[in-house]
Amino acid sequence: MISRRRFIGSSVATAAVLSAPGFVRAQGKGKVKLAYLQLGWAGTEIIHKEDLLGKHGWQAEYSVVPGAPGPLLNQLASKNVDAIDMSFALAAKAFEDGVPLKVTGVATAVLGAIIARKDAGLSRVEDLKGRKVAAVVGTSTFFDIRALTLKGYGFDLQKDTQIVTATAPPDMVTLLGKKEVDAIIAWQPITDSVVLRGEGVYLAKQIDLWRKATGRPAGFPVHVCYLVHNEFLTKNPGIARDLNDAQRDAVEIWYGKPERAIEIVQDVTKLPKEVVQVAYKETVKMLSGLPDEQVDTLIVQLKINKEFGFLKSDIWENPDRIRREFFYRA
Incomplete structure (x- = not known):
């Protein structure tokens, strides 16, 4: 038989765990599946290895996808995963082809x-x-x-x-x-x-x-962005903000702890350390979030891709529709 003192002590300890901020957040936010390209070069590797979504309260399941981006897009379209990193131009192409997705944030400038x-x-x-x-x-x-x-x-x-x-x-x-x-x-x-x-x-x-x-001397066109499936986003709108916050944390590690960032990227990509070190130095800019000035630059990118035939839909000529239908801003 358990003593009254031990019962009370164990109850207090259990209550402390249940009321801990991290536990409450994880229980409240639930599970998310994030997949990313092995050679995506977007900082998602850092989110994975440091479990930065976990630090923002999610029970995150990460998966690394080698090879071309097509299979990764298919994983999102079929709802096998909830969020992915992806080429911004291919994200727009998938959107106009009917894949139910939203761009929730950016990850890295053109590569x-x-x-x-x-x-x-x-x-x-x-x-x-x-x-x-x-x-x-x-x-x-x-x-x-x-x-x-x-x-x-x-x-x-x-x-x-x-x-x-x-x-x-x-x-x-x-x-x-x-x-x-x-x-x-x-x-x-x-x-x-x-x-x-x-x-x-x-x-x-x-x-x-x-x-x-x-002729734009400032701002950064984007190579990689984050996509979330519409169904998951509707049920879990907070993922947009938390994924951006996790990316911001990853960018801080990228620039603030370069040795750790290089170690993580080398582990995921399996590239020689000296190649990763050179690529790190040559990287134009790691990015996060979806601020107004970034959205303006992205709209210019979409317009150029439409002008020269990569994109076909009339939506890319309508900035208001792009902001409303293609982007999701937390």
């Missing part, structure tokens, strides 16, 4: 670049005319860089160069290494690994192409 083979004799973007350029043609990075080059330099990478179609970033690296192409259009951390090995040089970064094409 793309044109890398020239070191001995190819290329020094300007214009020098690419007539040259062999490897690209994964269906990716948002290729479409974005093609549109920005057309708008900023007046020539079409798809028509005015000899495009060599690759199926994945490693294929482009191989082609460049064998000197079968003069340049590649890729994104971090693949671009940085090529430069680190001494096989290529940065001909143009996507952020610089953006500044030239748009």
